[in-house]
Amino acid sequence: xxxxxxxxxxxxxxxxxxxxxxxxxxxxxxxxxxxxxxxxxxxxxxxxxxxxxxxxxxxxxxxxxxxxxxxxxxxxxxxxxxxxxxxxxxxxxxxxxxxxxxxxxxxxxxxxxxxxxxxxxxxxxxxxxxxxxxxxxxx
Numbered sequence: 001x002x003x004x005x006x007x008x009x010x011x012x013x014x015x016x017x018x019x020x021x022x023x024x025x026x027x028x029x030x031x032x033x034x035x036x037x038x039x040x041x042x043x044x045x046x047x048x049x050x051x052x053x054x055x056x057x058x059x060x061x062x063x064x065x066x067x068x069x070x071x072x073x074x075x076x077x078x079x080x081x082x083x084x085x086x087x088x089x090x091x092x093x094x095x096x097x098x099x100x101x102x103x104x105x106x107x108x109x110x111x112x113x114x115x116x117x118x119x120x121x122x123x124x125x126x127x128x129x130x131x132x133x134x135x136x137x138x139x
Contacts, residue, residue: 001057001058001074001076001077001080001081003058003060003069003071003074004069004121005069005115005119005121006115006119008111008112009080009081009084009085011111011112011115012084012088012108012111012112013037013048013050013058013084014048014062014111015107015108015110015111016030016035016037016084016087016088016091017037017039017046017048017050018039018046018107019091019104019107020037020038020039021039023091023094023095026095026098026100028091028094028095028098030087030090030091032090033083033086033087033090034052034053034083034086034087035050035052035083035084035087036050036051036052036053036054036056037049037050037051038050038056042061044063044065044066045061045062045063045068045070046061046062046063046064047059047060047061047072048060048061048062051077052077052079052083056073057073057074057075057076057077058073058074058075058077059071059072059073059074060072060074066120067115067117067118067119067120068119068120068121068122069119069120069121069122070122070123070124071121071122071123071124072124074123088108091104092104092105092108
């Protein structure tokens with residue numbers, strides 16, 4: 001997994017995060033496919049915390065206006081792409097059953113488009129400090 005806006009799976013995860021609360025209000029539970037996520041508005045930035053359980057493996061803050069991504073935590077996440085993909089498939093099926101497919105698909109299509117403006121990416125010290133440990137585990 002790469003916490004980087006050049007990665008389509010990562011952009012799709014952010015799109016899911018933007019839809020998350022609305023999905024739950026319409027009785028679509030994206031957690032049934034193993035993805036757990038929460039979002040928080042921070043005055044210009046939006047924090048996304050995601051993982052395959054109660055532990056957030058990924059915590060980022062994104063400011064669309066400034067095109068600035070802060071990576072707070074980015075831990076190894078086996079099968080990240082599979083988890084995101086199966087969650088999106090489930091959400092799309094459920095949204096179609098409720099007549100919400102246009103809204104959901106629009107968010108996912110937009111996420112698949114290549115970014116046209118540059119992004120400033122900041123990796124905070126906590127994420128930086130765990131990077132050598134992750135590299136050592138992979139070796």
